[in-house]
Amino acid sequence: MDSPTVKDDMMDEMTAKSAKRSDPLLMSVLKSRFEAIVREMTLVVMRASRSAVIKNARDFSCAILTYDHRIVSTENALPIHVASMDLVTKPITELFDDIRPGDIFINNSPYHGSTHHADFTLCMPVFFDGEPLFWAMALSHHADTGAPVPTTYLPFAKTIYEEGIHFPCVRMMRDYKEIDDVIRIGLTRNRVPELWLGDLRAQIGACRTAERRLGELLAKYGRDGIITYVEDWFEYGRTMAIAEIKKLPAGTYRYQTRHDPVPGVADDGIPVCVEVTVDPVEGMITVDVRDNIDNVPGGLNLTENTCTGSCRMAVFNNIDASIPHNHGSASRIKVLMREGSAIGKPRYPVGTSVATTNVNDRLISAGSCAFSEMGAPFGQAEGGGHLPVGVGVVSGFDPFKDGQPYVNQVFVGYAGSGARHGYDGWLTYCGPANGGMINLDSVEVDEAMYPFVIESRGVEKDTQGFGEFEGSPGVGGVFYPVDHDMTLVYAADGTTFPPRGVLGGHAASPTRSEKRLSDGTVATLPAFNAEICEQGQKLMFLASGGGGYGDPKARAPERVVRSINRGWLSPEKAVEVYGVSVSFDDAKAEYVLSSAQ
Structure with missing residues (x-):
């Protein structure tokens, strides 16, 4: 900075x-x-x-x-x-x-x-x-x-x-x-x-x-x-944008990720390819997304607005954060897209209703990961996507308000971010398109407004992308309707292709969508779905965390111990992934590095 x-x-x-x-x-x-x-x-x-x-x-x-x-x-x-x-x-x-x-x-x-x-x-x-x-x-x-x-x-x-x-x-x-x-x-x-x-x-x-x-x-x-x-x-x-771009290594950097398969829309998933060209002499960055597939028959296509904005965001995320995000700095980012592409300008009248989240999240992550091709300290690992079960749209008829209909999106539990050089990922991320600006719902407020109960929400241990710098762990939770049947619509990307790490970092655990039935058995739900949760049933989810940055063996032992004491990493996984052994110190009531370490 x-x-x-x-x-x-x-x-x-x-x-x-x-x-x-x-x-x-x-x-x-x-x-x-x-x-x-x-x-x-x-x-x-x-x-x-x-x-x-x-x-x-x-x-x-x-x-x-x-x-x-x-x-x-x-x-x-x-x-x-x-x-x-x-x-x-x-x-x-x-x-x-x-x-x-x-x-x-x-x-x-x-x-x-x-x-x-x-x-x-x-x-x-x-x-x-x-x-x-x-x-x-x-x-x-x-x-x-x-x-x-x-x-x-x-x-x-x-x-x-x-x-x-x-x-x-x-x-x-x-x-x-x-x-x-x-x-x-x-x-x-x-x-x-x-x-x-x-x-x-x-x-x-x-x-x-x-x-x-x-x-x-x-x-x-x-x-x-x-x-x-x-x-x-x-x-x-x-002027500030030009000065920052001049600090970057010249060259063209390419990265490709893939959105999960969506049956009938994109059976093999949607590849997202980004090419970033840095011209320090001119103080200009070009983000080229023309080498991508045509529009798909569904709502996952980007719009000209989201494609342009996400390419700009990928650049802004990788230069000095104090640069004003105004017309002047945006003028130093050239976006190349083509009409009729899923990652570009859509061709009328294809659907674009999911243009702000799923494939869009992948585009922002791919842009940031392209910067990691410059090597450390540049770039960032992939982050989790927007719409797991914990961020679905709920609807039904409220039994406590004379059967009045309700529809709203809830943010019970959402995805974490990928790591970047010097920084582990953070929990309150939601997805690359919002970058931590969406609030996680208050349990009490949600339950007061809508006829459902949030039974649990919390970090699931050992779900992060391991690396010299760890991605955020995933967040899991359980919620269910009260005295009525509730419909939940969601689009849980990251189930098939979880967020990947960069420069040797590991991928995060995949997103998980489940329902506990009235007899206690747990059923796996489709990743893209409109699910009716009946009385006596419970919705369960894991919103994926983020990928790791750098070789896990290079992680400082003190950081490993910190992750364990936060409840994000198990001692067993610390040995397996990082080669770090710990023991519990009764006097301090926390884990410390083993004396043999």
Whole structure:
């Protein structure tokens, strides 16, 4: 990570390029003001939303873009939501020539720049003195979209006609008033309409908040001052990105992973190949994903948005984390994709409902692993995927609320991350597309909101990818419905091809999906499935951990002992994998290195 002195030098270099520049102190102030606006938007969505997937798990993001579609600030957001949010607003200005203050547009169309159909993005133009200057953006993953199956993830949906409602850049507010026709369409095509409308209005509140705060900022510092700051902020991001890319070894690095087989959609799985070319002289990284298979007949295809964003994320994950993730830094990453590819731009009307998770997770992991081909300390091992049984969409009729229907995604237990040089993987990861930004649900809150019980959740010992640096172990759990039959829809990638290690690191244990029947027997469930869990039955899962980084024999014995004392590694496995023996110290009440070690 760069020292403040190095960053100050970058700022001086950037400032010297033009006579028209912000004062560095003012630039720092305005950076924080923009971030504060996005944080306030975030609080509005989180506190005003109704569905658990938004307010509990925090599956939403807010951002500010310039009116000409350049990312300014994405504070505290999910990476997959905002890494290529510039694509979401571009179709609006192409489709409408009468945009004015008080408009809000809704876009969840994967063929109009959106991530996937469950991510409803509200886009509000922000005017100052009659001129449109910014977009206030609030994206939320909604609980239901009216698909034939009660879920927002449909790996078997061949086309968009099986996904539920699509709003392809539709104006939903005019003169600060909701357009009733549009709202009525959304309410009609939803299993939980009050939930949908409540979540939508939370997003409206966030956009209105940003409009007000940006107006105050523009009034205080003036149009020219704010616009100058924005251009300088982009130049700063560009300059820092170039400086980091110049530190990387030149060359082309290739990596291939594979998504699990999905019967009838991809019987042999979906290979995901990434080629990363680093040009330190130009300060440019090219991520090429053109060498991949054509669209598959299911919802696992990526969208242009998710493919672009994930390629950017793979790069951002492997350079200095302090670099602003704005238009300037993104301009140093070139993404090459082709239309009609499962890892690229989809060809209408193939299904893309799972575009933010499964194959997308594999793409981000493959990009990070490509960096590991440079050798240590670069890159990261593969991480676990998004949608095991513990992160399924639950639905049913609540017996404690007069049989009222419910639909929502829960985050009972999710996957862990792969290791990187110097760091073991972490538990609260969920998947590469979110990188730790999704909250793990509170057991008590979930049980208070929905008619099911979470019997257990915890780390399963010896499930991590072993290495000089260990991947995260897997998380297992058990939950079951109370006094009714509950449907769970999930897509548990990592069952056949678990997350692999790099540079000698081992793979993690595979994902596991099971159900304990009423007689106590345990049945293995399909990895991609809509399962009815009847009264007296229990759902069981292991969400995979992450792969290891480096040769396990190079792991420091102290790190081995730490893993044992955390309950993540057994003493027997420590001897087998690491050649490290321990004994229990009664006085310390913990394991220590054996005296013979």
